Amino acid sequence: MTARIQIPAQAKPGEVIEIRVLIQHPMETGYRYDDAGKPIPRNTIRTLNCRYDGIEIFSAELGPGIGANPYLQFTTVARASGDVEFSWVDDEGVAGSERQRLVVA
Amino acid sequence: MERRVPGSEQMNWLRAALLAALISSCAVISSAEDRAIPLNQLRSGSEFLSPELRALQADAFANPGMLWVERGAKLWSTPAGSAGQSCASCHQDAAKTMRGVAASYPRVDAKSGFLLNVEARINQCRSERQAVAPFRYESDDLLSLTAYVNSFSKDYKINVVIDGNAETYFEAGRTLYYRRSGQMNLSCAQCHEENWGKNLYAERISQGHPNAYPAYRMEWQSMGSLERRLRACLSGVRAEMLPYGAQEYRNLALFLAWRAQGLPMESPGIRR
Incomplete structure (x- = not known):
């Protein structure tokens, strides 16, 4: 699983920053059938959350209504230097995570 | 009645020959440059x-194709096979060596005479240089490496x-x-x-x-x-x-x- 995070490398204290995340995932709905007619089991990302400097700032529950390779974007206020870390779990129990350092000065 | 000028037969023949030559040369040009669009x-x-x-x-960033490009970048420098060779072992930095390369594909491989696309070229390297099994068609690995190589030909x-x-x-x-x-x-x-x-x-x-x-x-x-x-x-x-x-x-x-x-x-x- 490849994932990409985009945050500014540096921000001023109190500055509103944009955080973007793109995760490679099939987001299989469970409603489709393969070429042999067998149902393809559902496999979507269930939960996704983002911690900034150890504190959860964003979380989402995803499901079959979200297309493959989900892309999310939101904003937060830069307070102190720390890691922005995303972690997620899918239906098969596969967990992924990705982090990037934000320097506030 | 038509008055015949001496030598006109020959003139006509010459004209016909010239015309034929002109038409055929046009035909050659148009077959190479015959573009419907x-x-x-x-x-x-x-x-x-x-x-x-x-x-x-x-x-x-948001272009989902970049996920494959990013994965391709990792594969580029991942050794494969018993010789421990990666793409980078021979081709070094793809940003330099692969620049513009994909724009000239498909092209004929001089040695074998086969027509290769980028996917086939990658698999040729795998079997001949790295001595590993070629990537499966449409596998994420093959798509990723191809997308990575092609990304240096953007524009x-x-x-x-x-x-x-x-x-x-x-x-x-x-x-x-x-x-x-x-x-x-x-x-x-x-x-x-x-x-x-x-x-x-x-x-x-x-x-x-x-x-x-x-x-x-x-x-x-x-x-x-x-x-x-x-x-x-x-x-x-x-x-x-x-x-x-x-x-x-x-x-x-x-x-x-x-x-x-x-x-x-x-x-x-x-x-x-």
């Missing part, structure tokens, strides 16, 4: 997209060689392009040359250029190769889908690249 009227597939999808393609203009030992492949591709097939009995040209820009159900028919591939297609929700796209067209006209890796796809790809000569490469592109 003139070069100045080429329109990339991205011009047929919605503004939202065009914006997605232009966004170097380079397509420029393929069609003469010399490529000529037979090119002519075979051209023949295939204009041949009707499938239950719909349609040739590629009937949609993409005679009717591009018109509506087919809810879609606008594009000119059918290969410059975005491997591309992320919304319909697939995934990255896919040009071969996969060609299979989709074959399925659309209800023709038999040739297996992946078939020579016909590469011949056709060479013809398509020549048709799109001068169009900038867009891979990883976004398509409907």
Whole structure:
């Protein structure tokens, strides 16, 4: 699983920053059938959350209504230097995570 | 009664010979430059997209094709096989060595005489240099490495060689392009040359250029190769889908690249 995070490398204290995340995932709905007619089991990302400097700032529950390779974007206020870390779990129990350092000065 | 001038027979013969020579030289020029869509009227597939999808393609972060490019970057320097060779062991920094390379593919491999696309070239390296099994067609690994290599040709203009030992492949591709097939009995040209820009159900028919591939297609929700796209067209006209890796796809790809000569490469592109 490849994932990409985009945050500014540096921000001023109190500055509103944009955080973007793109995760490679099939987001299989469970409603489709393969070429042999067998149902393809559902496999979507269930939960996704983002911690900034150890504190959860964003979380989402995803499901079959979200297309493959989900892309999310939101904003937060830069307070102190720390890691922005995303972690997620899918239906098969596969967990992924990705982090990037934000320097506030 | 017509008055005959001495020597006029000879003059007429000379004129006819000159005319014949002129016509044949024109014919030679037109067969090499016989483009159904003139070069100045080429329109990339991205011009047929919605503004939202065009914006997605232009966004170097949100473009989902970049996930494959990123994975390809990792594969580039991952050793494979008993010799522990990676792509980077021979080709070093792809940003330098692969610059513009994909814009000249498909091209004929000088040693074997085979027509290779980028996918086939990567697999050739795997079997000959790294001594490992070739990547499966449409596997994420092969798509990723291809997308990575092609990404260094972004904005380079397509420029393929069609003469010399490529000529037979090119002519075979051209023949295939204009041949009707499938239950719909349609040739590629009937949609993409005679009717591009018109509506087919809810879609606008594009000119059918290969410059975005491997591309992320919304319909697939995934990255896919040009071969996969060609299979989709074959399925659309209800023709038999040739297996992946078939020579016909590469011949056709060479013809398509020549048709799109001068169009900038867009891979990883976004398509409907």
